[in-house]
Amino acid sequence: MAKDNEKRNTRLLEIFGILLALLWLSPFYLMIVNAFKTKRGIFEGVLGFPSAFTFENFVNAFIELEFLKSLFNSVLITGLSILIIILFSSMAGYALARNKSKLSGVIFFIFVAAMLIPFQSVMIPLVALFGQAQMLNAAGLIFMYLGFGCSLSIFLYHGAMTGISQSLDEAAIIDGANRFQTFWHIIFPLLKPISVTVAILNTIWIWNDYLLPSLVLSEANATIPLKMFYFFGQYTKQWHLALAGLTIAIIPVIIGYFFAQKQIIDGVSEGAVK
Amino acid sequence: MKNRSLSFWLFLTPVILGLGIVVVIPFIYGFFYSFTDWNGITANNFIGFENYINLFQEDEFMNSIWFTIKFAVVTVLLLNVFGLGLALLVTRNMKTNNLMRTIFFMPNLIGGLILGFIWQFIFVSVFGDVAGITGIEGLNGWLSTTNTGFWGLVILTAWQMAGYIMIIYIAYLENVPKELIEASKIDGANAMQRFKNVIFPLVAPAFTVSMFLTLSMSFKIYDQNLSLTNGGPFNSTQMVAMEIVRTAFSDNQMAYAQSKAVIFFLIVAVIALTQVYYNKKREVDV
Numbered sequence: 001m002a003k004d005n006e007k008r009n010t011r012l013l014e015i016f017g018i019l020l021a022l023l024w025l026s027p028f029y030l031m032i033v034n035a036f037k038t039k040r041g042i043f044e045g046v047l048g049f050p051s052a053f054t055f056e057n058f059v060n061a062f063i064e065l066e067f068l069k070s071l072f073n074s075v076l077i078t079g080l081s082i083l084i085i086i087l088f089s090s091m092a093g094y095a096l097a098r099n100k101s102k103l104s105g106v107i108f109f110i111f112v113a114a115m116l117i118p119f120q121s122v123m124i125p126l127v128a129l130f131g132q133a134q135m136l137n138a139a140g141l142i143f144m145y146l147g148f149g150c151s152l153s154i155f156l157y158h159g160a161m162t163g164i165s166q167s168l169d170e171a172a173i174i175d176g177a178n179r180f181q182t183f184w185h186i187i188f189p190l191l192k193p194i195s196v197t198v199a200i201l202n203t204i205w206i207w208n209d210y211l212l213p214s215l216v217l218s219e220a221n222a223t224i225p226l227k228m229f230y231f232f233g234q235y236t237k238q239w240h241l242a243l244a245g246l247t248i249a250i251i252p253v254i255i256g257y258f259f260a261q262k263q264i265i266d267g268v269s270e271g272a273v274k
Numbered sequence: 275m276k277n278r279s280l281s282f283w284l285f286l287t288p289v290i291l292g293l294g295i296v297v298v299i300p301f302i303y304g305f306f307y308s309f310t311d312w313n314g315i316t317a318n319n320f321i322g323f324e325n326y327i328n329l330f331q332e333d334e335f336m337n338s339i340w341f342t343i344k345f346a347v348v349t350v351l352l353l354n355v356f357g358l359g360l361a362l363l364v365t366r367n368m369k370t371n372n373l374m375r376t377i378f379f380m381p382n383l384i385g386g387l388i389l390g391f392i393w394q395f396i397f398v399s400v401f402g403d404v405a406g407i408t409g410i411e412g413l414n415g416w417l418s419t420t421n422t423g424f425w426g427l428v429i430l431t432a433w434q435m436a437g438y439i440m441i442i443y444i445a446y447l448e449n450v451p452k453e454l455i456e457a458s459k460i461d462g463a464n465a466m467q468r469f470k471n472v473i474f475p476l477v478a479p480a481f482t483v484s485m486f487l488t489l490s491m492s493f494k495i496y497d498q499n500l501s502l503t504n505g506g507p508f509n510s511t512q513m514v515a516m517e518i519v520r521t522a523f524s525d526n527q528m529a530y531a532q533s534k535a536v537i538f539f540l541i542v543a544v545i546a547l548t549q550v551y552y553n554k555k556r557e558v559d560v
Contacts, residue, residue, distance in 0.1 A: 010366055010368060013363060013366060014368045014369075014370060017363050017368070018370060020363075020374075021370075021373070021374050021377040021378065024377055024378055024381075024433070025377060027389075027433070030392075030395070030400055031392050031395070034395070034399075042399070045403060046400050046403045047400070047403060047404070088288035088292070089289060091285040091288070092286050092288075092289040095282050095286055096286070099282055104282075110293075111289070111293060114293055116543050116546055117297060117301055117539060118490075118493075118515075118538060118539060118542050119494070120494070120514075120518045120519065120538055121301065121536065121539035121542075122296070122300040122301050122535075123300075123518075123522075123535070124307075124314075124531055124532050124535060125301075125303040125532070126296060126300040128314050128315070129299070129300060129303070132315075143295075143296065144296050146292040147292040147293050147294075147297050148296060148297065150289045150292050150293055151293065154289060178281075179279075179281035179285070180281070183285075204382070204383060207385070208383075208384065208385030208386070208387070208497075209385075210385060210386075210387045210497050210500075211496055211497065211519070215523070225385050225387050225388065225497075228391070232391055239395055239399060242391065242395070243392075243395060246388055246391055249388055250388060253383050253384055256383075261376050264379075264383070265441060268382075268441055269442070272438070272442045272484075
C-alpha cells in the first residue's frame, strides 16, 4: 500500500517535472517560432506558430552577422585560449604540487586568492596597460584569458596531482628523462580527465564573454557575442530579424551541448564542488 | 622539485607572467591610480581620498549599490530554493531524470548577453500579447519601470543559473548514503522529517559552495543587465558593474571609476570571506 502510494507520488512528480521542463524551454520556443515570422506575423501574435514560415530572416541575419567570420573568430580565440590555459596551468599545477616548500605554498595561495578579484576591479588599468603596449588585439585578448583563467585551472590540476604517485616521476627521472619529458609523457596523460574539466569550464565563459572582447577587439575581429550586440543595436524593434540572429548565435552551443552533455555536466559539477 | 631548480621556475613562468600582467599589476596600479586624477594615460596629481569622498556622495553610484544588494539578496534566495528543489526532483527514481537535468542546465551554456535579448522580447512583446488576451494589466509595460526591470533581471538570472546550482546540490545529494534514507523510512520518518533530519545536514556543505557562488555571481552581473534593461529607465536598474564600466568608458573618468572598482572589490571580497568563514564554522558544528 505504502509502496503504491510512493509510486503514484513519483509519477505525479514526474509529470510536474516534465511540465516544468517545458516551461524552462519556453523562451527558446518563443524565440524560434517568432524567428520564422514576418514583421507583420509577429504583430499579429507571438504565441502561436507562424501562418506562413519564412526563412528570409535567417538568411538576412546570417549575412548581417557575418556569421562565418564571427564564428571563426570565436573558435580561434576560444580554442587558442583553452590550449594555452591547459598547457601552462597543468605545468604549474604539477610543479606546485611536487614542490612542498613554503614558497611553493605561497605562490599557490596567491593564485587562489586572485580568484577573489572581480574583473571590473582590474579592467580599467588592464585596458590602459595593453593599450599603451599596442596589444589591444586578438593576441592580447588570448593572453588576458590565460591570466584570468589560470587560477581556477591551477587549483583543479593541483588537486588532481595528489592522486598521482610521486614514484612515477622518480622512476622516469631515474630512466634518464628530464622534468619536461616526465611531465609531458607520464603526468600530462594521467591528468586527462581534469584537462577535460578545465577545457569545459573555461570554454563556457570565454565563448560567451562579452565585456572583455568589447574593450579589446575592433569590430572587424568581433566574436559572436560582440557581433550580436552590434547587430541587436541596429535592429531593435525589428524582432523578426533580431530573433533569427539570436537563434543562429545559439546553434553552435546547442550542437556542442548535444554531443558532450555528460562531460559538460560532470565537468561543471567537478569544478563547482572543489 | 626544488625551489632553486630551473625547471620549477620554467614550469611556473607562463602563468606567473599571465596572472602578474593581467591581474596583479593592474590591481596594484588601479589601487594607486584611484588616489590620483589619472585620465587613462597620465596621472598628474595625487588627490588623496577625493574620489572616494565623491563617490559616496554620488546618487547614481549609491543607487547602483543598493539596487545590486537588493538584487543579490533576492536572487541568492531564489536560486538556492530553485536549485535545491530541482535537484531533489531530478534525483528521484524517474526515467526522465537525465533529460530534465539536461534541460534545466541548458541556459547556463548560453551567454547572458544573448539570453537578455531573448527575455527582452518575452517581457515586452510576449507579456504584452498575453496581457491583451487575458486582460491581466500587470503584464503590460514590463522593463519600462524600475520595479519590472528589477523583477525582469531576477527572473532572467534565476532561470539561467538555477540549473547550475541544481548540479551542485545533486553532487552532494548523490553522496547521501541510500542506507541512511532506508533506515529513516523504517523508523517511520516522513518525507519532511527525512529532509530536515537526514538529508539537510548531509548536504550542508553544498550551501557553502552555492551561497558563495550565487552571491558573487549576482554581484558581478553585467551582460544580463546590459542586454535586458541597459540600466533603464533613467539608470534606475543599473548595477555596480555596469556603473563602473560607464563611468570609465562612457564618461572617461578613469581614476574616479577605478575608485568605484576598488570599493566594488572590497564588497565582493568581504562577502566572500565572511561566507566561507561562517559556513566552515557551521559545518564543524553539525
